[in-house]
Amino acid sequence: MPHEPDPPPAKRFKPGSPFFRLDKKPGMLLPRAGHAAAGVEAQRRHLPIYQSRTQVISQLRQLHSAVFIGETGSGKTTQIPQYLYEAGIGRQGIIAITQPRRVAAISLAGRVAEEKKVQLGKLVGYTVRFEDVTSPETKLKFMTDGMLLREAIGDPLLLRYTVVILDEAHERTVHTDVLFGVVKAAQRRRLEQNKIPLKVVVMSATMDVDLFSQYFNKSPVLYLEGRQHPIQIYYTKQPQSDYLQAALVSIFQIHQEAPSSHDILVFLTGQEEIEALARTCRDISKHLPDTSGSMTVVPLYASLPPAQQMRVFLPAPKGSRKVILSTNIAETSITISGIKYVIDTGMVKAKRFNPDSGLEVLAVQRVSKAQAWQRAGRAGREDAGSCYRLYTEDEFENLANMTVPEIQRCNLASVVLQLLALGVPDVLNFDFVSKPSPESMRTAVEQLCILGAVDRKDDHVSLTPLGKKMACFPLEPRFSKTLLISPDFSCTEEILTIISLLSVDSVLYNPPARRDEVISVRKKFISSEGDHITLLNIYRAFKKVSGNKDWCRENFVNSRNMGLVGEVRAQLRDICIKMNLKLESSVCDLANVRRCLAHGLFMSAAELQPDGSYVALDTHQPVSIHPSSVLFQARPVCVLFNELLHTSRCYMRDLCLIQTDWLHEAAPEYFRRKLRAIKS
């Protein structure tokens, strides 16, 4: 290398402030409770929240809406629902507690059922997609936020519920954000109609809850202290130009100095980076003197097969240090015990949405302060820990306070369709906590118009009969549309399979280290008609061996995701049957299947240009075939794509070969307008 290497950043660490939040708002300040004893009841009494039980109950009795700030370990999520129930608040109906993630809903319900000494599914239950463990006796119901939203379509006033607790509100998922508006409207309308009132409780782990409080008519904010152990924060003295190099140096500095039982968790941005750093760490640790002890490097990201993901929970061999290299999956979704050190690169890969181009951009960007605190917190779950931030304190101060809510970063077609199905009178002016831009709302309405899901007269938007049917499917509008027109092409069974495959994470597992093997084993499934048909072939082969796990391993198929495909397919098929859709199969005529796809997905099409490049027909922007596509080497004249993703270039992912004239027969008016737009 021509340049002198950067001096190791870890040498320049200086101690920062320990992890104490001094900006506590007035409210209920609780002393730290002693250590939890055995016995479920005793453990409940030892939670920090227990000592303010009476206050919490009396507040909740009086208030229509309340906002809680609860630190990690405060016990808010398991205790507040029980306090409400035990105090007889909202006994006429059900207390719903929403979670952004399925596993959280399931495990919390299990925990509370244990505490109440009842069988799960009786008094305490949960509802997530594909699983409803509730009964008529259920009064405390943990559910995913998406599930409550689905239920709201049939019951916009949420009349089954007397209390809705929106937990993890700081994460600002689209579902939670839409629910804010739904529960607020339900609360108001129930009051107007003299129905049983709806209590709303918002729970957040971060301090900046003014927005929530303002939104719910300035409802009071109550503070609950947690049981987070102190975390020493370190910053670098100088900004780092290469966060990977900085991470590497920090890992080995800790490795040289700390006892081998102290595990390290490193936050990185993606699979490729993680696998590369894993390789480097293993190489270096092999060449260290024996005195420094060995190192067990474990990669962690979502597309890893389940068996490999489980490795993060296994203790390292005696005398070896566990180093986990993870994406933001370890920020919230997966909790690993024994982490003493967190190394935060300060970077994350995240999606942004450009409403003008309709383009989603996946880019490496800086985390928010809230995210940085979340990452640091992963070091203090059982004991005091340390967090090494690979950026300066100034850089930290310049980070955004909160991550931009997802609703301002995604395509809103589904959201708008859902709101219309809920009977929201004026969608364009829906009362969001954080408004998405008017352009992205307009883009969504326009997309739904083109699909025939909505009618627009001046500023009034309404659902068409087709749109009403589309909203019944838990799918993106373009997919429900494709499914609904599939009987015209006598291929509903094939479309069900393809859409299920496209709406879960990829069923293909591509370990970079075994690339040649993957290519040779996948050959037998590949179709010159594109990725959709290739996926269909894989699904059919999977069915033929009845989902055999060994077959999956040999063929680099992710069996968990493939299992999910089966569940999604069964659910969609049930909805089709309820709608009296004719379920026919077009086993051999796959051209017919592709023609059906063209009729539903015509908005995502691209055409080959004379110079060999591609242009998206909707936005006219230059696009390229993603190298993972089976059509990467081919030069198809006209294709559909499942997704546009802007990374190093603007890539089309999952392509399907089609004929250009199918597009014109599918949406003549739309393409006539597009042509006029090109000419002018």
Place this chain on the structure above:
DNA sequence: CTCTCCCT
């Protein structure tokens, strides 16, 4: 010449 993460 390559894919953050959830969810109905």
